Amino acid sequence: MLKGASLLYVTVISLIIAIISSSLILFSYYKQQERDLYAHEQKVCQNVMSGIHLLLTNESAEQNTGKFIDLYGAGTDTVFLKNLNWGIFHIAGCIAFSHGKEVRKVALTGYGEGRKDTAALYLVDAGVPLSLCGETFLRGCCYLPQTGVKRGYIDGKNFNGNQLINGQIKQSSKSIPDISKALLSQLDLLAGNRTAKDDSVINVLKDTLINSFFNKTMEVHFHKGLVLNAGSKYVGNILIISDTLVEIKAGCAIQDIIICAPVVSIDDGFNGSVQVFASDSLHVGINCKLNYPSVLGLISGKVTVNKLVTLTVDKGSSVCGTLVAYSKMPSTQVQVCTLISKNDTINGAVFTNGAIDLEGVVYGNITCDKLTLKTQSSQYDNYLMDATIDITKRSKYFIGSIADSGAQKSIVKWLE
Amino acid sequence: MKKKLKGATLIEAIVSMIIMALVFVIFVMIYTNVMVTDDGPGKLKAMSLVNKVVSETKATRQYNDTIFKENNLTVVRVINQSAGAQGVFVLSVKVKRDSNNVLALYNEICRDDERKKDL
Numbered sequence: 001m002l003k004g005a006s007l008l009y010v011t012v013i014s015l016i017i018a019i020i021s022s023s024l025i026l027f028s029y030y031k032q033q034e035r036d037l038y039a040h041e042q043k044v045c046q047n048v049m050s051g052i053h054l055l056l057t058n059e060s061a062e063q064n065t066g067k068f069i070d071l072y073g074a075g076t077d078t079v080f081l082k083n084l085n086w087g088i089f090h091i092a093g094c095i096a097f098s099h100g101k102e103v104r105k106v107a108l109t110g111y112g113e114g115r116k117d118t119a120a121l122y123l124v125d126a127g128v129p130l131s132l133c134g135e136t137f138l139r140g141c142c143y144l145p146q147t148g149v150k151r152g153y154i155d156g157k158n159f160n161g162n163q164l165i166n167g168q169i170k171q172s173s174k175s176i177p178d179i180s181k182a183l184l185s186q187l188d189l190l191a192g193n194r195t196a197k198d199d200s201v202i203n204v205l206k207d208t209l210i211n212s213f214f215n216k217t218m219e220v221h222f223h224k225g226l227v228l229n230a231g232s233k234y235v236g237n238i239l240i241i242s243d244t245l246v247e248i249k250a251g252c253a254i255q256d257i258i259i260c261a262p263v264v265s266i267d268d269g270f271n272g273s274v275q276v277f278a279s280d281s282l283h284v285g286i287n288c289k290l291n292y293p294s295v296l297g298l299i300s301g302k303v304t305v306n307k308l309v310t311l312t313v314d315k316g317s318s319v320c321g322t323l324v325a326y327s328k329m330p331s332t333q334v335q336v337c338t339l340i341s342k343n344d345t346i347n348g349a350v351f352t353n354g355a356i357d358l359e360g361v362v363y364g365n366i367t368c369d370k371l372t373l374k375t376q377s378s379q380y381d382n383y384l385m386d387a388t389i390d391i392t393k394r395s396k397y398f399i400g401s402i403a404d405s406g407a408q409k410s411i412v413k414w415l416e
Numbered sequence: 417m418k419k420k421l422k423g424a425t426l427i428e429a430i431v432s433m434i435i436m437a438l439v440f441v442i443f444v445m446i447y448t449n450v451m452v453t454d455d456g457p458g459k460l461k462a463m464s465l466v467n468k469v470v471s472e473t474k475a476t477r478q479y480n481d482t483i484f485k486e487n488n489l490t491v492v493r494v495i496n497q498s499a500g501a502q503g504v505f506v507l508s509v510k511v512k513r514d515s516n517n518v519l520a521l522y523n524e525i526c527r528d529d530e531r532k533k534d535l
Contacts, residue, residue, distance in 0.1 A: 010431075028451065054501055
């Protein structure tokens with residue numbers, strides 16, 4: 001038997017049922033919204049990766065300014081692509097949008113070795129054989145002069161190994177392999193012929209500078225010498241140029257930037273990842289650690305007088321990346337010399353059209369005109385003493401080759 | 417006074433039942449509509465199937481056109497050359513319930529050398 005005032009009870013119950021029902025409907029609605037959002041996010045992520053893949057294959061992509069493209073011609077997958085030369089590497093940046101969602105990715109890209117049988121040593125054939133002394137160890141395919149390789153004897157040290165070369169020996173040609181022309185002109189620009197009309201130029205160096213690769217390159221240009229002090233921080237799309245000298249102190253936090261000056265000096269104990277380009281002298285101090293992907297470039301421009309340009313890596317330092325010492329001028333006018341000192345470890349590639357004095361360890365490959373060995377009494381051509389070159393210990397994912405090997409562009413690392 | 421209250425109970429009961437029935441019918445209508453138009457579980461299933469097919473394609477590098485059925489869903493994988501760009505191709509995977517109803521779609525521009533890499 002229904003009691004009086006049951007309308008009130010039923011209305012309350014109906015209200016509760018209505019609230020529960022509405023909640024269920026709302027739950028379904030939001031679930032659907034969430035799933036649609038997830039689908040859009042997935043689509044935006046796919047589009048941003050598609051954009052990066054396009055930049056990796058398309059050399060002629062818009063430089064510096066960027067452009068919008070429709071990926072599949074349907075008008076629903078628009079991305080913004082930006083390509084930028086960055087030292088020996090490139091910057092590939094992509095922003096994808098959909099339904100208010102935006103995903104941006106920036107990658108540092110470059111070229112690996114195109115061949116599987118990359119030479120551990122490519123020594124130009126100048127008619128002088130390669131001589132090995134002491135604890136020298138060479139592993140990997142070696143391109144040597146026609147006169148071949150022999151045991152040497154200097155300062156009472158004979159060759160102590162069982163095998164001269166642990167790998168295949170091939171004959172080298174009379175010149176080093178070509179550098180890609182685009183890269184060469186880019187290096188030339190960095191070595192001193194750069195115009196700054198497209199960039200944001202500033203003449204005051206703050207202690208901390210951080211700039212996204214989607215912004216314009218921040219160019220810090222000084223006509224006098226410049227010291228990057230300990231405690232300062234420079235990250236991203238920043239180009240530091242001095243017309244005379246740049247000194248990088250240990251304790252200065254540097255990441256992904258480029259530094260250019262006629263003379264660059266990296267102080268003892270520095271630790272960071274940087275691309276440095278000098279035209280007269282580049283010196284890396286004792287016990288420095290240059291992380292992958294670092295680049296030490298000594299690019300000598302046109303000169304009117306004879307001169308010696310040197311790239312020196314002092315004792316106990318390690319460099320993961322690329323060392324390049326290059327001159328367009330003939331060696332009679334400009335002598336390019338690279339010194340890799342004792343206890344140094346280079347993990348990557350060394351490329352020069354000059355001489356290398358190798359006393360340390362190279363896990364990677366060396367391409368050079370000649371090897372020199374200086375003792376207290378004399379200097380020898382194409383001699384190696386207590387040096388190691390081992391290509392097998394370099395990562396197969398190493399990127400940073402500057403030789404024109406025909407390899408595909410790959411991602412070195414993600415930046416932002 | 418008591419008698420008046422008792423007389424109202426039947427009307428109350430009828431009104432209450434009508435209200436409850438109305439609320440229930442409205443709820444069922446809206447909920448059915450949401451569920452029918454949404455096809456949530458189907459779409460989720462399709463999205464997960466698309467992701468599975470794409471990762472398998474990339475892992476095995478079987479970049480070829482194919483159509484197959486899985487769990488009552490039709491999977492269509494198509495490889496197209498990207499218009500206006502060299503060295504890349506478009507990997508497109510669609511999951512359909514019937515010929516017109518596309519539940520999930522995946523498009524990605526991939527590099528040609530992905531096809532050539534050694535497994």
